[in-house]
Amino acid sequence: MIAFLTYKGILVLIIFTITLAVAAYSTYAERKVAAFLQDRIGPDRAGPFGLLQPLADGAKFFFKEEIIPNVSNKTLFILGPSIAMLTALMTGVVVPWGNELVIGGNTYLLQIADLDVGILYVFGVVSIGVYGIMIGGWASNNKFSLLGAIRASAQMISYEIAMGLAIIALILMTGTLSLREMSLQQMGGVGAHWNFWNVVYQPLGFLIFLVCAFAECNRTPFDLPECETELVGGYHTEYSSMKLGLYLFAEYINMFISSAVISTLYFGGFNFPFMNDLGLSANWITVIGTAFFFAKITFFIFFFMWIRWTIPRFRYDQLMNLGWRGMIPLAIFNIVLSGLISLFVHR
Amino acid sequence: MLTDRAKVVVKKEMNFWERIYLPAILGGTLITIKHLFKRKTTIKFPEVKREISAVWRGQHVLKRDEHGAERCTACGLCAVACPAEAITMTAAERKKGEENLYREEKYAAVYEINMLRCIFCGLCEEACPKEAIFLTDRIESTDYSRQAFIFGKDKLVEPVDKRIDVTKRQTSEVLEFKKNKQLSHNR
Amino acid sequence: MTLYLFYFLSFVAILSALLVVFSKSPIHSILYLIITFFSIAGHYVLQNAQFLAAVHIIVYAGAIMVLFLYVIMLLNLNKETEPHKTSLAKIAAVICAGSMMVVLVASLKGASYLMAKPGGDIGLVKNLGKVLFDEFLLPFELSSILLLAAMVGVVMVGKQDQRTQILTNTPSTEANKIE
Numbered sequence: 001m002i003a004f005l006t007y008k009g010i011l012v013l014i015i016f017t018i019t020l021a022v023a024a025y026s027t028y029a030e031r032k033v034a035a036f037l038q039d040r041i042g043p044d045r046a047g048p049f050g051l052l053q054p055l056a057d058g059a060k061f062f063f064k065e066e067i068i069p070n071v072s073n074k075t076l077f078i079l080g081p082s083i084a085m086l087t088a089l090m091t092g093v094v095v096p097w098g099n100e101l102v103i104g105g106n107t108y109l110l111q112i113a114d115l116d117v118g119i120l121y122v123f124g125v126v127s128i129g130v131y132g133i134m135i136g137g138w139a140s141n142n143k144f145s146l147l148g149a150i151r152a153s154a155q156m157i158s159y160e161i162a163m164g165l166a167i168i169a170l171i172l173m174t175g176t177l178s179l180r181e182m183s184l185q186q187m188g189g190v191g192a193h194w195n196f197w198n199v200v201y202q203p204l205g206f207l208i209f210l211v212c213a214f215a216e217c218n219r220t221p222f223d224l225p226e227c228e229t230e231l232v233g234g235y236h237t238e239y240s241s242m243k244l245g246l247y248l249f250a251e252y253i254n255m256f257i258s259s260a261v262i263s264t265l266y267f268g269g270f271n272f273p274f275m276n277d278l279g280l281s282a283n284w285i286t287v288i289g290t291a292f293f294f295a296k297i298t299f300f301i302f303f304f305m306w307i308r309w310t311i312p313r314f315r316y317d318q319l320m321n322l323g324w325r326g327m328i329p330l331a332i333f334n335i336v337l338s339g340l341i342s343l344f345v346h347r
Numbered sequence: 348m349l350t351d352r353a354k355v356v357v358k359k360e361m362n363f364w365e366r367i368y369l370p371a372i373l374g375g376t377l378i379t380i381k382h383l384f385k386r387k388t389t390i391k392f393p394e395v396k397r398e399i400s401a402v403w404r405g406q407h408v409l410k411r412d413e414h415g416a417e418r419c420t421a422c423g424l425c426a427v428a429c430p431a432e433a434i435t436m437t438a439a440e441r442k443k444g445e446e447n448l449y450r451e452e453k454y455a456a457v458y459e460i461n462m463l464r465c466i467f468c469g470l471c472e473e474a475c476p477k478e479a480i481f482l483t484d485r486i487e488s489t490d491y492s493r494q495a496f497i498f499g500k501d502k503l504v505e506p507v508d509k510r511i512d513v514t515k516r517q518t519s520e521v522l523e524f525k526k527n528k529q530l531s532h533n534r
Numbered sequence: 535m536t537l538y539l540f541y542f543l544s545f546v547a548i549l550s551a552l553l554v555v556f557s558k559s560p561i562h563s564i565l566y567l568i569i570t571f572f573s574i575a576g577h578y579v580l581q582n583a584q585f586l587a588a589v590h591i592i593v594y595a596g597a598i599m600v601l602f603l604y605v606i607m608l609l610n611l612n613k614e615t616e617p618h619k620t621s622l623a624k625i626a627a628v629i630c631a632g633s634m635m636v637v638l639v640a641s642l643k644g645a646s647y648l649m650a651k652p653g654g655d656i657g658l659v660k661n662l663g664k665v666l667f668d669e670f671l672l673p674f675e676l677s678s679i680l681l682l683a684a685m686v687g688v689v690m691v692g693k694q695d696q697r698t699q700i701l702t703n704t705p706s707t708e709a710n711k712i713e
Contacts (some may be wrong), residue, residue: 037379041389116658120588127596138607153604157597177659310375
C-alpha cells in the first residue's frame, strides 16, 4: 500500500511539475511563434535566446501590486482564478503519459489513474472549468467582466455538446471510455502489424473535436471572452498580479492537456510507427513512446499557436452559428455514419 | 484615389467553400508558415545599429577651437534660424583671465536646446558663422522627464579631453555648400 | 476509511444543501448547490458508480448549473427587486414542499431492497450498459423519446415565427433602402 502510494505520489509530482513547466514555456513559445510568424525575433534578452523569460514573467507577476476592487465580492474574486487553475490541473490525471515500465518485477503504469470512465472524467472537469471564468467575471462587479463571463459560459456550453458528440462517434468505434484502452488499441501503427491511428477512421470527428478544443480553451479564433477590442480584458479585466497570472496560466495548461487528449484519442497516444519491429525491450519502447507522445503534444501546442497568429477572431453570431448550426449537425451526422460503418464493415 | 490598389467592397453571399472556412484557414496557415522561415527584419538595437546615412543629423554639439576655447559667441543666429524655436541663449562678456575658456569677447552663459521641440533640420548648423554648432551622428538618449530633454551647455559643449568628431558628416557636397554660405556671409 | 469518507461527504452535502436554502444571495445559493452535487457525485464514486458520478457532474454541475448561474447573473437579483410574497403563497409553498417530502420519505422507506452493496461492479460502464439495454430497455427508450420531444419543442420555440420575422424585418429593409 505504502509502495503504491509513494509511486503514485512521485508520479503526481512529476506530472504536476511537467505540466507547470510546459505551461510556463508555452508562454515563451507563444511569443516566439508569434514573432517568427511575423518576421520578428521575439523575447531574446533574458538568458540565451530569452530562455529565462518565463521566470522573469513569473517574478514580475508575483511582485506586481495586488488590487482587489472595493465593490467586488472578495471571496468569490479569489475563488475564481483558483477554480480555473484547479480544474486545469485536474485533467492530467487520466491522461496515459506512457505505457508501463517493468522495474524489478513490479509494473509501473505511467498514468495516475486508469479510470473506467476516463474520457467522461475529462469532460466533467472541463465542464466545471467554466465556473472559474464565470465566478471571476461576476465577482469583479464590472460590466466588461460580466459580459466576458457570460460569453465564456455560452460558448463553452455550446461547444461542449459538439465535442461530446464527436467523442461518442469515437467511443462507438473503440468500445471503451478508458483513455489507456484507447491508446493500446492504436498500438502497432505502420509496420508489420497494420493498425492505423484513430484519426484515419474518424477524420470528421477529429476535425470537430479540434475546433471544439479551440473553443473550450478560449483560444483564437474563439477568444471572444477576452476580446480586448470590445471588452477591455474580458473576464479578467479587474484582475492583477498573480491572480491574472493564474488565469493566463490556466489557459496554457488547458492547451497542454487538450493537446495531450487529442494526441491520445486520435493520434495514437504513446504509440509510434514501427514500434514492434525495432526489436527493443518493452521498457525502451515505453520510454521512446513517452518521448513520441510529448512530441505529438508539442506539435499540437504549436498548431494552437499557429492558428492563433493566422486567423482573426470570429464575431459572436458567427461563433454561435458555427457551433449550433455547423458543428452539432455535423457531429450527429458523424455519429450516424460511424454507426453505419461499424455495423456493416465490422472492424 | 492615390494608388490603383483600392478595391470596391462587394457584399455577396458566401459560397459553400467559403462558408465552411476550412480552405481559407488552410491558405492562411500556409502563408504564416512561410513566414516562419523568412529572414527576420528585427535589428537587435544596442548591439547592432541600423546603418545611417553619411549626412545623418543627430544630437548637437558645441565645438571648442584647437586651444580648447568655446567657439560660440552667442550671436543668436541659430536661434533666429531655428524653425522650431528650440534654441535659447543668454550672452555674457568675457572677463580678464578667461581667454583660454572663450574664443571671443562675448560668449553664451546659457545655451539651451529643447530636444523635444527640435526637428533636427540642421538650419542652426547652417546659420552659424563661427562653426560652433554642429549636428552629429549620435542618437540622443531617452529620459523619463520632459525637463531632462532641455539640453544645457553641460550636455552640448564637447569635453576638452573627449572631442567629438564632426568630420564624418562633412562630405564634399556639404563643404562645397558651406563655402557658398561663407561667401554669402562676406557679401 | 470508506465509512469516514461517507460521513464527511454526507455532512458536506447536507450542510451545503441547507446553505442553498438559507443564503441570502442567489449566486451563493447556486454555488452551494454545486457543492452539494459534488458531494453526491462523491457518494456515487464510493458506491463504485463511476459512470453515474461522471455524468452527474457533466450534466448537473457542468451544464444545468452553468445555465442557472448564467440566468441569475443576467437578472441581477437583489433585495429591492424581490417581489413581496403574500401569506397565501407562502402557505401553498409549505404544503407543496411538505407533500413532496412525504412522497420522498415514503418512496425511500419502501426501497430498502434497492440498497447497493458497496464495491459492486454494477456502476461500471459495461455492466450499466448491459442492464440499461436489457432489463430496462423500455424505460430507457421512452426517456430518450421524451428528451427528443423536448429538443424538438425547443427548436420550434427557438425558431422565429415566419409572420413575426416578416414584421420585424420590414422596417430594417426599408431603412436599408433609405441609406
